Amino acid sequence: MFEWSIKxxxxxxxAGEFHTPHGVIETPVFVPVGTQATVKATTPAQxxxxxxxxxxxxxxxxxxxxxxxxxxxxxxxxxxxxxHKPMLTDSGGFQVFSLxxxxxxxxxxxxxxxxxxxxxxxxxxxxxxxxxxxxxADIIMAFDECADPLDHTYSQEAMERTHLWAxxxxxxxxxxxxxxxxxxxxxxxxxxxTESAQVISSMGFPGHAIGGLSVGEGKxxxxxxxxxxxAVLPKDKPRYLMGVGTPEDLIEGVLRGIDIFDCVLPTRLAxxxxxxxxFGRLNLMNAAFARDxxxxxxxxxxxxxxxxxxxxxxxxxxxxxxxxxTLLSIHNLHTLLELARNLRRAILAGNLNTFADQALAKLxxxxxxxxxP
Amino acid sequence: MFEWSIKxxxxxxxAGEFHTPHGVIETPVFVPVGTQATVKATTPAQxxxxxxxxxxxxxxxxxxxxxxxxxxxxxxxxxxxxxHKPMLTDSGGFQVFSLxxxxxxxxxxxxxxxxxxxxxxxxxxxxxxxxxxxxxADIIMAFDECADPLDHTYSQEAMERTHLWAxxxxxxxxxxxxxxxxxxxxxxxxxxxTESAQVISSMGFPGHAIGGLSVGEGKxxxxxxxxxxxAVLPKDKPRYLMGVGTPEDLIEGVLRGIDIFDCVLPTRLAxxxxxxxxFGRLNLMNAAFARDxxxxxxxxxxxxxxxxxxxxxxxxxxxxxxxxxTLLSIHNLHTLLELARNLRRAILAGNLNTFADQALAKLxxxxxxxxxP
Numbered sequence: 001m002f003e004w005s006i007k008x009x010x011x012x013x014x015a016g017e018f019h020t021p022h023g024v025i026e027t028p029v030f031v032p033v034g035t036q037a038t039v040k041a042t043t044p045a046q047x048x049x050x051x052x053x054x055x056x057x058x059x060x061x062x063x064x065x066x067x068x069x070x071x072x073x074x075x076x077x078x079x080x081x082x083x084h085k086p087m088l089t090d091s092g093g094f095q096v097f098s099l100x101x102x103x104x105x106x107x108x109x110x111x112x113x114x115x116x117x118x119x120x121x122x123x124x125x126x127x128x129x130x131x132x133x134x135x136x137a138d139i140i141m142a143f144d145e146c147a148d149p150l151d152h153t154y155s156q157e158a159m160e161r162t163h164l165w166a167x168x169x170x171x172x173x174x175x176x177x178x179x180x181x182x183x184x185x186x187x188x189x190x191x192x193x194t195e196s197a198q199v200i201s202s203m204g205f206p207g208h209a210i211g212g213l214s215v216g217e218g219k220x221x222x223x224x225x226x227x228x229x230x231a232v233l234p235k236d237k238p239r240y241l242m243g244v245g246t247p248e249d250l251i252e253g254v255l256r257g258i259d260i261f262d263c264v265l266p267t268r269l270a271x272x273x274x275x276x277x278x279f280g281r282l283n284l285m286n287a288a289f290a291r292d293x294x295x296x297x298x299x300x301x302x303x304x305x306x307x308x309x310x311x312x313x314x315x316x317x318x319x320x321x322x323x324x325x326t327l328l329s330i331h332n333l334h335t336l337l338e339l340a341r342n343l344r345r346a347i348l349a350g351n352l353n354t355f356a357d358q359a360l361a362k363l364x365x366x367x368x369x370x371x372x373p
Numbered sequence: 374m375f376e377w378s379i380k381x382x383x384x385x386x387x388a389g390e391f392h393t394p395h396g397v398i399e400t401p402v403f404v405p406v407g408t409q410a411t412v413k414a415t416t417p418a419q420x421x422x423x424x425x426x427x428x429x430x431x432x433x434x435x436x437x438x439x440x441x442x443x444x445x446x447x448x449x450x451x452x453x454x455x456x457h458k459p460m461l462t463d464s465g466g467f468q469v470f471s472l473x474x475x476x477x478x479x480x481x482x483x484x485x486x487x488x489x490x491x492x493x494x495x496x497x498x499x500x501x502x503x504x505x506x507x508x509x510a511d512i513i514m515a516f517d518e519c520a521d522p523l524d525h526t527y528s529q530e531a532m533e534r535t536h537l538w539a540x541x542x543x544x545x546x547x548x549x550x551x552x553x554x555x556x557x558x559x560x561x562x563x564x565x566x567t568e569s570a571q572v573i574s575s576m577g578f579p580g581h582a583i584g585g586l587s588v589g590e591g592k593x594x595x596x597x598x599x600x601x602x603x604a605v606l607p608k609d610k611p612r613y614l615m616g617v618g619t620p621e622d623l624i625e626g627v628l629r630g631i632d633i634f635d636c637v638l639p640t641r642l643a644x645x646x647x648x649x650x651x652f653g654r655l656n657l658m659n660a661a662f663a664r665d666x667x668x669x670x671x672x673x674x675x676x677x678x679x680x681x682x683x684x685x686x687x688x689x690x691x692x693x694x695x696x697x698x699t700l701l702s703i704h705n706l707h708t709l710l711e712l713a714r715n716l717r718r719a720i721l722a723g724n725l726n727t728f729a730d731q732a733l734a735k736l737x738x739x740x741x742x743x744x745x746p
Contacts (some may be wrong), residue, residue, distance in 0.1 A: 037685070043699065045676065066663070073664060074684050082680050238378045290439070291446060299464045303418065307455050311447050312410070315439045319409045322695055326416065 002206045004238050012230065012257035013372075015344045018238050020086040020138035020209070021177050023053065027238065027256045029264035030245065031056050031088060035064070037081040040267045041325040044082050049303065050333050051304070051341070053233040054086045054139070056262045059131050060095035064114050064121065066229075068134035076136030087137040088262070091128045091169075091183075092253065093144045094211070094243065099373040105145065107161070125168035131173050139207065141242075142169040144183040146212045149221075153189030155212075162211075170203060181207040181240060185192040188221040189230050197232035208233050209240040210258075212248070221250050224371050230257040231372070247276065247339055248365045251356050254343045256370065261340070266332030271325045273317045276332045278339070279362050281312075284328070289314045295358045302334035330350045374580045375552040377611050383725040384505045385603060385743075388652045388691040388717045391580070391611050393459040393511035394428065394550050395451065400611065401627045401716045403709040404429045404461060404635035409438070410454040411530035414698040415706070417455050422676065423706050424714070427512070429635045432504050432595060433468035435597070437487050437494065445669070449572045450508030453715045460510040461635070464501045464542075464556075467616065470664065478518065499542035506548050512580065514615075515542040517556040519585045522594075528560030528585075536572045548720060554580040561594040563601050570605035581606050582613040583631075587622070596625050597744050604745070607648035620649065620712055622736045624729050627716045629743065634713070639705030646690045649705045651712070652735050655683075657701070662687045675707035676700075686723075 005021040014026040031054045032039045032047060034226030039047055039055060047055065057077060062068055073153055077087055096103055096110050103112035123131075128143035130169065137175020144163050148157035162185045173180050182205035186192030200208060210229050213222045238259045241249075253261060255354045264274055275282045277297045282289075284296070295305035296313070302315075304327040316324035339359070346355035360367045389400040403413045404548055405420060412420055412428060420428065430450060431713040435441055447453045450460055469476055469483050476485035482497030496504075501516035516538050520531035535558045546553050555578035559565030573581060583602050586595045599614065606612055611632045614622075618636020622672045626634060629672045646654040655662075657669075668678035669686070677686075677700040689697035712732070719728035733740045 016485060036688075036694055038692075038694050041695045041699075043676070044680070045695065061692075066684075070664060070684070073644060074666060074682060080682070080685055080688075081683070203441065278719055289444060303416070307417070308448060309444070309453070311439075312455070315453075316407075316411060317440055318410075319434075320678055321409055321411050322414045322698060323411045326414075326696060326699070350383045 001177060004207070006234065006235070007231060008200055008348045010347045011119070011255065012258065012358055013254050013343075013347050013352050014235070014259060015347040016238060016259055020179065022084060022138050025053050026344060027259035028250070028340045029054055029260055030250065030340040032262060032333050033264045033267065034081065034083070035264070036061050036325055037077060039329070039333070040271065041322070041329045045084070046303075046330055047333075048329065050337055050364070051335070052085070052337060054088055054260070055083050056088045056090065057081070057137070058092070058095060059089050059128060060092040062135060063092060063123070063131050064116050066132040072134040072136070074309055075153070078136065085137070087142065088139040089132045089135050089137040090242070091141040091143040092123050093128070094146050095296045097146045125165040126172040129169050129172040129180075133173075133178065136178070138178060140178050140180050141183050141209065142180060142205075144185055144211050146185065147187060147213065149187035149212055149215055149217045150191055154191070155185070155192055159185040159192050159196050163196070165202060166203060171227045172204075177188055181205055181209050182275045183209045183211040183242070184233070185212050187212060188217050188225055193225055193228045194232055197229045201233050205237070207238040207240060209242050211242050213241065214244045220368060222249075223256065223368050226256045226258060227371055240369050242334065245336060247278065247336065247363055248360060250336065250343065251359055252368060254347075255352065255356055256306055266336055267329045270328035270332050273324070273328070275328055276335045278335065278359065280364060284310060284313050285317050286314070295300050300331065300334065302331050314365065315330040328370070374550060377580070377609065379401035379608070381721045381723070384628065385626050385719045386716075386720050387608070387630065387632060388720040389611060389632055395442075395457060395459045395511050398426050398459050398513050399715045399717060401623070402427055402633055403623065403713040404633060405706050406635055406637045406640065407454065407456070408637070409434050410444070410450060410707075412702070413644065414695070414702045419676075419703055420456070423703065423710055425458070425706070425710060426475065427461055427633070428456050429463065430454070430508070430510065431459045431465070431468060432462045432501060432508065433465040433546040434686070435508060436465060436496070436504050437489050441504040443725050445507040450492045450616040451509065459512070462508050462510040462514065462602050463615070464505070464514040464516040465496050466501070467519055470519045496537040500573055502542050502545040502553075508547075508553065509551070513528065513551050513553050514582065515553060515555050515578075517558055517584050519558065519588065520560060521559035522588055522590045523586055524560065524563070525562055527559070528559050528562055528565055532558040532565050532569050536569070539573060540578060540696065543578075552579045552580050554578055555577060556584040557602050557606070558585050558617070560585060561590050561598055566598055566601045567612045569606055570602045574606050578610070580611040580613060586614065587617045588710055594628045595622075596629065596741050599626060599631060600627045600744055618709060620709065620736055621733060623712055623716065625741060626733055628725065628729055636709075639709055640702045643701035643705045643729060646697070647703070648701055649708045651708065653730065653737060657683060657686050659687070662730065669704055673707065675704050677704040
């Protein structure tokens with residue numbers, strides 16, 4: 001049910017296909033984030049027009065509201081939010097650990113204060129899996145512990161707990177129409193990341209994720225850590241870099257063998273008036289765009305760029321019209337979805353390095369050489 | 374360029390066609406309101422899918438922001454907001470007179486305080502036409518004065534000024550690709566409305582509007598006033614009831630010979646969690662809908678009802694997701710657009726009375742008999 005096949009390789013990069021009960025995911029792929037069972041400000045019809053395949057939703061948020069049991073009663077997450085292509089849910093681990101002042105970790109799980117009503121809630125490996133089984137995504141994630149990536153002692157402790165919890169997630173899992181991915185932790189530390197990749201990849205998960213990155217460490221540390229982990233992770237399983245999603249991170253990640261990326265950045269920046277383009281970011285609030293008849297990006301084929309001028313988008317922003325968030329979300333998601341598709345095309349064509357150099361040059365960002373090329 | 378033809382009549386009601394430079398408007402028609410050059414929370418593609426033909430935008434708002442000269446430089450309102458079907462702009466009169474504490478009327482025009490930056494601005498019949506010529510809608514409106522509809526003295530004064538200003542608008546108008554509609558005023562008073570309808574219809578406008586209703590007078594007074602005015606207005610010009618848009622008002626208005634209706638109600642209610650249906654309003658925030666798998670209206674064919682459950686819509690509302698406003702706007706606009714289309718079908722089929730009785734019964738609203746049937 002969850003076949004992974006590699007159609008082409010170029011260096012460490014792969015063009016793959018991951019088969020799920022709701023369809024095939026062609027990789028590399030960018031995954032729009034629908035935190036509360038909706039990719040903010042967009043309809044499923046618009047996401048489909050954008051060519052999105054895999055969509056992520058957050059276990060933490062849906063557990064608190066509307067509740068995973070309600071979603072299950074409504075036929076599961078696909079039916080509830082009417083996204084009939086593949087879906088992924090995270091484990092809630094990352095969100096819970098982000099509540100640094102209002103949660104308490106013990107060997108069995110985490111107790112935390114709901115950000116909605118202040119009530120005390122609890123997540124364990126077993127309950128995270130039970131919730132994700134109620135939600136019913138195609139890909140579900142092991143319950144892990146994210147640590148400060150620069151603190152070796154805490155990173156080691158969190159990693160060890162993550163390994164114990166990974167096994168408990170495997171043991172707790174009942175549904176066979178969901179692929180449970182294991183998560184590698186270990187901060188920016190080569191020894192820990194190597195150990196974690198070895199332990200996690202020995203456990204028989206159908207896919208692997210790298211967690212705990214893009215949380216404050218520098219780009220060089222992030223890219224180096226990806227290399228360390230991917231040197232250990234088996235090639236014959238998909239690799240998911242969690243929570244990462246700038247254009248340069250997609251390019252550098254794919255060059256290092258990552259297949260799946262997700263990030264709130266495109267929709268969050270959209271709600272803050274910022275367009276992501278292949279040549280960098282534009283703040284459309286800028287008065288310079290008031291009479292600019294050009295689209296955000298002359299080469300972009302999204303609905304927003306095919307239809308509207310920068311002048312109109314700026315007017316919507318200044319006038320505080322909701323349509324601005326929708327049109328910028330469409331554009332920003334298109335930028336990352338299309339970049340991932342172009343990275344795939346380059347791998348299939350065998351010219352990934354040239355494509356990567358040109359794309360990074362267009363962004364005005366220096367390519368960061370691989371440590372072990 | 375602006376041909377009006379009546380395809381069928383049923384009592385006072387008409388099924389008509391109004392030809393404009395941007396296409397034909399089949400009447401009766403409901404006009405979505407795009408105050409600031411956007412129908413709130415919807416894309417032009419969604420409006421097109423809804424079958425909208427005529428869209429209204431507000432002169433007052435666009436004059437203040439982004440400015441009519443900027444819109445003209447960007448190619449006019451159709452090009453700016455990318456609505457390529459017929460458009461209508463109001464004159465700014467209604468908005469200015471709503472600013473009751475911060476405007477001063479003199480025989481030449483109105484001075485008022487901008488709600489955006491507090492600066493002093495001025496509108497006159499001539500400048501309202503100049504602004505509307507810059508915006509470039511297909512149908513533009515004469516600059517009128519709305520009065521308290523229950524105050525005879527003020528209603529008479531405002532009506533007389535409206536007549537003088539109507540002639541100044543005709544004199545000021547330069548573009549021949551815009552149809553300027555005259556506006557009948559006179560509050561709820563039969564003598565004033567009759568006089569105003571006579572004066573305005575003698576001035577040679579290609580279409581007539583009834584202004585100053587749905588502003589606090591009762592339904593009976595509103596419907597009676599429509600009858601009084603339409604008894605005088607010539608049949609061979611389209612008739613536009615400004616700012617009116619409940620389902621029952623559309624039905625009662627069409628029965629009395631109205632062709633065009635506009636209202637912010639569907640999109641405003643949508644942003645306040647309320648669905649307009651053929652059987653009344655639903656507040657989707659209501660906990661009763663938390664596990665309701667049905668669409669808003671089982672018979673509705675809009676994208677929202679074809680796709681989503683009440684439970685999901687309630688979740689979006691409770692979670693404060695923008696998508697709620699979009700999906701409810703789509704549904705509410707569909708309800709009124711489709712009701713207008715059904716009224717047209719009934720007129721063409723010669724069964725308007727039966728249709729009206731059934732539609733009002735479904736809404737649970739008693740039909741108000743015509744005073745002069």
